[in-house]
Structure formats: C-alpha cells, structure tokens
C-alpha cells in the first residue's frame with residue numbers, strides 16, 4: 001500500500017484502530033518525506049486561484065493528526081552536547097512519563113517532520129512544528145513560532161516575536177502560506193490559513209486572521225476571508241497596523257475603535273531599504 005493510502009486507511013478507522021504499530025510506522029515514513037520536502041502539507045497549484053494559488057494536501061494533515069492519536073508519551077533525553085547552568089537552589093523539576101505532561105524539548109526546537117531548506121537561520125528561542133516547510137535562506141529570528149503545516153517560502157524574514165499559526169484541523173483547511181521574499185515584521189501574527197503573497201511586507205504589530213478585514217488604500221478595496229476562501233494579502237502589499245472607528249451609538253459615545261490592518265502602498269525602493277537585512281548576520 002502506498003503511504004497516502006495507508007494513512008487514509010488508518011485515519012478512517014478513528015478510535016477503532018487496532019494496528020497501532022502499523023500506524024506509527026506510517027507516521028514515521030511521513031516524517032521522512034516531510035523532512036526532505038518530498039511531500040508537503042500544501043503546495044502551489046495553478047487550479048486553485050481562489051485559494052491564492054495553493055492547495056492543501058489533506059492526507060498529510062491526516063497523517064500528522066494520526067500521529068497525535070497513535071503516539072505514546074515517551075521520555076526524551078537531552079543531547080550530550082547540551083548543558084545548562086543555573087543557581088543550585090533552583091534545580092529543574094524532575095518529571096517522568098508518569099506525570100502525563102508533554103514537556104517538549106529545546107529553547108529552540110524543530111520537530112521531526114518539518115522541512116528546512118539550506119541556509120535557514122533559526123535564532124533561539126524558536127519553534128518549528130511538524131508539517132512546517134521553511135524554504136532556503138529564510139531567517140526565523142528569536143521568539144518565532146512556525147506552526148504546524150505552515151509553508152514559508154525562500155528568503156523570507158520572520159522577525160522576532162512573530163507567530164505563524166498552525167492549522168491542523170479541519171484537515172481540508174489550508175495552512176498559513178507565506179511566499180518567497182516576504183518580510184514579516186516583529187510581534188506580528190499570521191493565523192488561520194492566511195496567504196501572504198510574494199514580496200509582501202507585514203509591518204510590526206499587524207495581526208491577520210480569517211476575521212480580519214484588510215483595507216487596501218491603493219486599490220480602494222476591502223480584502224476579507226470567506227468560509228471558503230482565506231484572507232489573501234496581495235503580492236508586494238505593505239500592510240501596517242491601523243484603526244477604524246466603530247459606528248454604534250454606544251461605541252461613538254465612548255470613541256471606540258478597532259484595530260485593522262491597512263495596505264498603505266505597494267513595495268518600492270523605500271520599502272526595500274526599510275526591510276533590508278544585515279547580510280553579515282547570515
């Protein structure tokens with residue numbers, strides 16, 4: 001049975017699954033192909049313009065979910081070259097499997113089953129979850145989360161404190177996509193299957209979700225997700241944090257507004273200069 005079929009087979013069995021060892025082996029093989037980038041949770045697809053040109057590989061997400069179902073809690077030993085130093089009065093708590101706590105290793109950790117292209121830089125502490133795809137030359141600065149199945153392109157800069165959300169369920173949902181040469185500013189959040197097209201710039205502090213309308217000042221349109229289609233940030237858009245007033249009488253009385261990202265311009269030489277990355281750091 002080929003891997004896709006075997007994962008579909010185990011996944012469909014739900015809680016009545018008996019062949020746990022077989023299912024674990026399928027997850028193991030899936031990790032192998034995710035590691036080398038041969039299979040991906042989502043892939044560029046010309047037939048899916050409405051999804052920003054991307055399609056989801058449902059069976060891959062099912063395989064990862066299967067892993068959570070059939071995986072067993074196990075003790076993970078630290079690397080022999082990793083040592084930590086702290087005040088002797090404050091030792092680490094000794095936890096064992098019997099505590100039934102999942103203590104995931106690392107100040108920075110890359111889960112097996114995540115693809116990392118060549119020359120990727122990961123500054124600690126950062127975390128790259130299973131199913132993620134981080135293409136070559138991309139920089140993940142400190143405190144970056146690359147959530148499960150997120151697809152990050154080539155030469156993307158993900159600044160400190162940025163969270164790229166994971167999208168495992170539902171399995172048919174597109175994960176977050178960040179295409180080549182995008183700049184993700186500090187303390188940003190890109191969640192719920194948002195697609196950020198090539199060369200876009202997400203300014204510091206912007207949060208993008210399925211519920212976030214984005215106002216495009218240049219093209220004078222409002223970008224929104226629907227139940228079928230994710231929020232798609234166009235190629236080269238420069239998105240900054242903005243606000244808009246709320247209009248109900250109560251909101252008006254209290255001068256309330258909500259945060260809303262605004263596309264103030266499309267990328268130009270000034271933006272390139274403002275987002276230029278120090279090559280010496282690479």
Ligand SMILES: CC(C)(COP(=O)(O)OP(=O)(O)OC[C@H]1O[C@@H](n2cnc3c(N)ncnc32)[C@H](O)[C@@H]1OP(=O)(O)O)[C@@H](O)C(=O)NCCC(=O)NCCS
Pocket residue numbers: 159160184185186187201202203204238239240241264265268270271272274275
């Ligand atoms: C988006 C960014 C790159 C600026 O892009 P830019 O092309 O240089 O933008 P400009 O300076 O031409 O500004 C265009 C307009 O947007 C506004 N603007 C730009 N950045 C803004 C921001 N972050 N918040 C609010 N408004 C902003 C400007 O005031 C200007 O408005 P105006 O025309 O009414 O004066 C910059 O704001 C940014 O976020 N940099 C990333 C910082 C960061 O996270 N660094 C992490 C590594 S330490």
